[in-house]
Amino acid sequence: MTTRREFLQKSAMGFGTLALSGVMEQELLGAPNPLYPKVPHFAPRAKHVIFLYMDGGVSQVDSFDPKPQLAKEHGQAPKFAVDATVFNNNGNLLKSPWAFNRYGASGLPISDLFPHIGSCADDLCVMRSMTAFSPNHPNANYALHSGHVLSGRPSMGAWVSYGLGTLSQNLPSYVVIHGGQVPAGGLQNFGNGFLTANHQGSIFLNDHPVLQNTSPLEATADMQRQKLAFLHDMDGSLEARLSHAEAIESAIQNYELAARMQMEVPDVTDISKESKATQQLYGLDAPYENTRSYAAQCLMARRLVERGVRFVELTINPGNGDRWDQHSNLVDGHQKNAAAVDQPIAGLIKDLKSRGLLDDTLLVFSGEFGRTP
Missing domain, CATH: 1.20.5 (Single alpha-helices involved in coiled-coils or other helix-helix interfaces)
Known part of the structure; x- marks a missing residue:
């Protein structure tokens, strides 16, 4: 034995x-290149992930998880234990201020906060079995992104990059489209942990320029390629003298990728090339500024996936004055946040589907936790 x-x-x-x-x-x-596409043990149905990260904790009972019993017990004291060491000023139960309607052939209940997403109901899978490890935003964010409440572990995007590689040699395998607000817990939510640095999230700004220093200094693309080849040989000599140190290898790969991105990023992030109909689908002409901002992020995410990026994460815009973290003023805060993301997300789903990309692209809509009823 x-x-x-x-x-x-x-x-x-x-x-x-x-x-x-x-x-x-x-x-x-x-x-x-270690980021070349890899052959997994089992053929994955999904080749790409777009993570719609609802920073702050969108309320589950006010969005996709109706609780009829909560309406019956509205105003009563909670019958479950609430940790007083975290929240020492607990109120009574609060029913959802929004009505739920059934959408699609599936009859999926979705609140009035998300009428546009409701039109995509038959393409959605709502998971109501999730629980949170921690009521603190930083630890809950780490748990959401890495499965551990403490920082330092590889994030979801890093694992997808490590496991599948990238389909584009001119773009990172893991991109974070930064809406302007760093989530609780900081940039470690997008980190590579103990994996090599080429698997960490590359931050693209939802602004111009998307990345700094993406304009090549060389007069022609051929001159840039020759320069890159020369630098590759020089770096290779240094790497050999240092016995192929892992940190040196990762640094060389990241610098070489950065050089290749100079030719690719300006084009892939130029959403002005999209048709007027596509821009309207996402809400780029919406009257609300934050809708237009998130629409640009969603459209950029689709363009990145088309170019072979494996994992794209979107963070929310801070223009609403708060994340989905309404300890008070729930109605006004959630209505503004929902107005910013509802049409762009629905537009993204419909656009991916019309292009055949929804068949192998997994869209994930999630916050780090919900709200206590």
């Missing part, structure tokens, strides 16, 4: 052999 210790020792030796064979294969093939 094999003991637990023997099993782990044999497993570790096996993993080491696999790793060694991978290194030898890379040396024989000329050390290809």
Whole structure:
């Protein structure tokens, strides 16, 4: 009988052999980019992820999870325990201020906050079984992004990048379209953790320029390619002298990717090239400024996915005065936040579907937690 210790020792030796064979294969093939597309154990149905991150915690009972019993007990004291060390001024139960309507052939109940998303009901899968690990925003954000309440672990986007690689050699495999407000917990929500640095989220601004220093200094693309090839040879010599140090390899790969992005990013982020009908679908002509801002993010996300980016995460715009974190003034805050994202998200779903991209693109709409009823 094999003991637990023997099993782990044999497993570790096996993993080491696999790793060694991978290194030898890379040396024989000329050390290809580690972000090249990888062949997983099972063919994934989804090839891309667009994570619509609702920072602050959109209320589940006011959006996609109606609670009829909550309406019956409105105004009563809660019958469940609430941790007084976190919230020491607890109120009574509050029913949803919004009505729910059934949408689509599925009859999916969605609140009045999201009429545009409601028109996409039959393309949605609502999960009502999720729970939160922590009532604190930073720890809950870490749990949402990495599965751990403490920082330092690889984020979802980093794992997708590590597991699948990228379909584009001129763009990162993991992009965060930054709406302007850093979430609680900071940029570690988009970090690579113990994975190499080329798997961390690359921050694109929802503004102009999207990235700094993306305009090449060379007069022609051919001159830039020659310069990049020369730098690659120089970096390779340094890397060899340092015995292929992992940190050096990652730095070289990131710098080379940055150079290639100079040619790709200005074009892929230029949403003015989209048709007027497409821009209207997303809400780029909406009267509300924050709708237009989030519409630009959603449209940019679709363009990035089309170019082969594996994981795109969108953060919300701070122009509403708050995230989805309404400890008070729930109605005004949630109405403004919903107005900013409702039409753009519905437009993104419909646009992806019309282009055949929804078949292999997973859209995730989630905050770090909801609200206590």
